Amino acid sequence: MLxxxxxxxxxxxxxxxxxYEEGPVQIQDIAHRQNIPVKYLEQxxxxxxxxxxxxSRKGPGGGYHLSRSPDDITLGAVVRAMDGPLAPMSCxxxxxxxxxxxxxxxxxxxxxxxxxxxxxxxxxxxxxTFTMIRDNQHQLQDLLRQDPMIATIMDDENSSTKN
Amino acid sequence: MLxxxxxxxxxxxxxxxxxYEEGPVQIQDIAHRQNIPVKYLEQxxxxxxxxxxxxSRKGPGGGYHLSRSPDDITLGAVVRAMDGPLAPMSCxxxxxxxxxxxxxxxxxxxxxxxxxxxxxxxxxxxxxTFTMIRDNQHQLQDLLRQDPMIATIMDDENSSTKN
DNA sequence: ATTTAGTCTACTGATTTAGTAGACTAAATA
DNA sequence: TATTTAGTCTACTAAATCAGTAGACTAAAT
Numbered sequence: 001m002l003x004x005x006x007x008x009x010x011x012x013x014x015x016x017x018x019x020y021e022e023g024p025v026q027i028q029d030i031a032h033r034q035n036i037p038v039k040y041l042e043q044x045x046x047x048x049x050x051x052x053x054x055x056s057r058k059g060p061g062g063g064y065h066l067s068r069s070p071d072d073i074t075l076g077a078v079v080r081a082m083d084g085p086l087a088p089m090s091c092x093x094x095x096x097x098x099x100x101x102x103x104x105x106x107x108x109x110x111x112x113x114x115x116x117x118x119x120x121x122x123x124x125x126x127x128x129t130f131t132m133i134r135d136n137q138h139q140l141q142d143l144l145r146q147d148p149m150i151a152t153i154m155d156d157e158n159s160s161t162k163n
Numbered sequence: 164m165l166x167x168x169x170x171x172x173x174x175x176x177x178x179x180x181x182x183y184e185e186g187p188v189q190i191q192d193i194a195h196r197q198n199i200p201v202k203y204l205e206q207x208x209x210x211x212x213x214x215x216x217x218x219s220r221k222g223p224g225g226g227y228h229l230s231r232s233p234d235d236i237t238l239g240a241v242v243r244a245m246d247g248p249l250a251p252m253s254c255x256x257x258x259x260x261x262x263x264x265x266x267x268x269x270x271x272x273x274x275x276x277x278x279x280x281x282x283x284x285x286x287x288x289x290x291x292t293f294t295m296i297r298d299n300q301h302q303l304q305d306l307l308r309q310d311p312m313i314a315t316i317m318d319d320e321n322s323s324t325k326n
Numbered sequence: 327a328t329t330t331a332g333t334c335t336a337c338t339g340a341t342t343t344a345g346t347a348g349a350c351t352a353a354a355t356a
Numbered sequence: 357t358a359t360t361t362a363g364t365c366t367a368c369t370a371a372a373t374c375a376g377t378a379g380a381c382t383a384a385a386t
Contacts, residue, residue: 002251004344010273011265026362035264040345046364059353060361075276076325085326088165088284093326101198102174107307109300110173113238113291120283121251122325128276137272144270162239162285163248163256167375189331203376209333222384223330 006082008036009044013053013078014137017070017130024056024063044082051081070134076125086121089114169245171199172207176216176241177300180233180293187219187226207245214244233297239288249284252277 011034019025027045031038045064048054055067066073080086087093091100091108092115102108143150174197182188190208194201208227211217218230229236243249250256254263254271255278265271306313 001247001253003342007252007263014273028362033266035266037345039347042363043345043365056363057353058351058361058363060355062353062362064363075273080326084164087326089170090164095326100170103196103198107300107303109296109298109303110177110238112299112303113287113296116291117284117287120287121280124276124280124283126325128279133272133276135272136275137270140270140272140275162289163243163250163258166373191331200376202378205332206334206376219332220384221330221332221382223386225331225384227332 002079003083005044005047006079008034008041009048009082010075010078011036012041012045013048013066013070013073013130014133016054016064016066017134020066020070023061024065026063030064047082048078051078053078053081066130070130073130074126075128075130075133076122079125086125087114087118088121092118165242166246168207168210169242171197171204172211172245173238173241174199175204175208176211176229176233176236176293177296179217179227179229180297183229183233186224187228189226193227210245211241214241216241216244229293233293236293237289238291238293238296239285242288249288250277250281251284255281 012030015030015034016025027041028038030036031041045054045056049056049064052067053073054064056062056064076086085093085095089100089111091102091105091111100111102111105111175193178193178197179188190204191201193199194204199207208217208219212219212227215230216236217227219225219227239249248256248258252263252274254265254268254274263274265274268274
């Protein structure tokens with residue numbers, strides 16, 4: 001499970017994607033719209049700034065805006081910046097090959113499986129840009145506007161029974 | 164990142180898969196071979212027993228053994244039993260649809276992406292049995308035995324640069 | 327009766343998480 | 357230049373979780 005830091009960060013970036021054409025958006029506005037504790041969001045935006053996803057301007061009319069096109073920001077990059085490697089086990093992240101304590105990491109069958117899992121998740125998250133997320137969201141909203149009853153059906157169809 | 168509980172549990176089950184034909188194996192033996200703290204492993208094996216993956220026998224000649232074929236035990240099932248849902252966010256696990264705090268969960272574009280990520284990871288882990296893990300491990304060992312220099316190359320080829 | 331081996335419960339130290347609080351700095355503008 | 361606006365930076369903390377450790381107990385075999 002990803003941290004709430006990652007959850008809020010991605011929500012904030014989606015919010016800024018939705019307001020990308022307008023000027024800078026203020027922390028308070030993002031916080032209110034996205035239901036995020038203001039003071040916590042401040043810290044998270046600072047992290048996103050250090051990581052190069054957003055820029056800021058102080059003073060009246062200031063606020064935050066994406067530092068590049070939402071087409072060039074992937075979910076994977078953001079999650080890594082907030083929560084570290086996507087790897088399910090340290091032995092398949094660059095930083096921690098030999099630190100897993102496994103008796104024979106070089107021939108470990110589990111390691112192979114963890115690697116596949118990491119690659120699968122990375123493929124999805126690195127292949128998803130905030131532009132795509134925005135477009136998908138608009139499509140969902142259109143669908144729901146046409147037929148409000150579709151909501152529950154959509155959920156049943158899209159979610160597998162597996163947690 | 165999965166817990167060390169999940170790490171040890173999967174290592175223990177792999178160990179029991181490797182000794183599946185023999186009788187019960189003792190906690191101490193698993194712990195020594197797999198480099199796991201004995202007292203911690205006790206607790207984990209109890210969890211695995213409750214979850215139905217293993218059976219135990221007390222007294223001399225006793226120990227633990229798989230309660231069904233390693234062909235019928237998947238990595239996904241074990242990870243869920245140890246660490247809970249594979250979902251990267253609560254909003255895409257059965258238990259927590261509406262508890263994410265998102266303003267509009269039903270049309271959330273992020274939720275769609277998290278769902279895809281969860282399905283990707285679930286496909287890999289639910290599609291990997293302990294028989295497969297054992298066979299892969301044996302294959303790796305054979306390769307390494309033939310050419311000890313291949314180890315580093317294998318690692319370079321198999322791991323993407325992405326964490 | 328003794329040994330062997332799993333079972334059960336409680337506890338603990340360390341770390342991380344998810345925030346809160348408050349003082350400070352820079353930019354705009356009147 | 358004073359004031360307001362809005363981001364910045366540092367410190368702190370309550371609660372939860374994690375990764376074990378400790379020790380007494382139970383059941384099976386001989």
